[in-house]
Amino acid sequence: MALEAIQINEKTIRIEDGFVRMFLLIGEKKALLIDSGVSGTDVKKFCETLTDLPVELLNTHGDKDHVGSNQFFSSFYLHEKDAIGCGLLNQFPKSHIFFVNDGQRIDLGGKSVEIIEIPGHTRGSVAVLDIDQRVLYSGDSVQDGHIYMFGQHREPELFAASLKKLQARISDFDAIYPSHGTAVLSNDYVQKVYDAWHKVLSKELVSKKLEIHGSMIRSYDDEDCGFYCE
Numbered sequence: 138m139a140l141e142a143i144q145i146n147e148k149t150i151r152i153e154d155g156f157v158r159m160f161l162l163i164g165e166k167k168a169l170l171i172d173s174g175v176s177g178t179d180v181k182k183f184c185e186t187l188t189d190l191p192v193e194l195l196n197t198h199g200d201k202d203h204v205g206s207n208q209f210f211s212s213f214y215l216h217e218k219d220a221i222g223c224g225l226l227n228q229f230p231k232s233h234i235f236f237v238n239d240g241q242r243i244d245l246g247g248k249s250v251e252i253i254e255i256p257g258h259t260r261g262s263v264a265v266l267d268i269d270q271r272v273l274y275s276g277d278s279v280q281d282g283h284i285y286m287f288g289q290h291r292e293p294e295l296f297a298a299s300l301k302k303l304q305a306r307i308s309d310f311d312a313i314y315p316s317h318g319t320a321v322l323s324n325d326y327v328q329k330v331y332d333a334w335h336k337v338l339s340k341e342l343v344s345k346k347l348e349i350h351g352s353m354i355r356s357y358d359d360e361d362c363g364f365y366c367e
């Protein structure tokens with residue numbers, strides 16, 4: 138499937154790759170690609186048709202549909218826990234991984250992003266705050282589709298704590314750009330996902346059984362979002 142670029146504004150481009158999306162953030166000195174998609178297309182080359190600046194890559198987490206074209210980058214940013222937990226150190230032995238930490242800022246020239254650790258969906262999940270655009274890139278952790286909470290690396294209690302942590306930061310962003318589902322959500326979606334997840338943990342929501350990727354899972358459906366769990 139061909140990649141599709143959608144210009145959001147002068148400094149932000151959304152790149153659709155089937156059921157997942159990436160974002161290209163453009164500073165004055167360099168551009169930052171958030172995630173590398175699922176199709177395995179040369180997304181670095183694609184980005185070079187969109188900007189003349191050098192393009193660096195950052196992964197919100199290590200799930201397959203977010204690292205599909207990491208091999209085209211000689212280095213990338215990722216949390217250490219997903220580099221190890223999702224096996225990316227072995228998967229991309231030729232690439233250097235810069236481990237990101239909570240509160241770290243990456244300067245793109247005239248524009249900075251902040252890393253916010255939000256473990257739960259995976260142990261090394263991060264959100265990226267675009268400070269001047271007041272946008273939060275939430276990866277899979279805040280979205281209006283079903284959030285995958287089954288399989289390896291999921292941490293249900295940490296996920297609740299991370300949503301609470303994001304809730305404490307909502308004065309810093311107006312919009313959320315998730316990797317799946319509706320492309321733009323308002324900042325109150327953090328609370329909506331938190332409330333729905335709380336209902337799952339406290340067993341207030343009833344689940345139904347579903348087969349997905351060959352595994353039997355429980356699907357929880359709330360008004361605004363849902364979860365696929367063990």
Ligand SMILES: [Zn+2]
Binds near residue numbers: 157200203316317
């Ligand atoms: Zn995903």
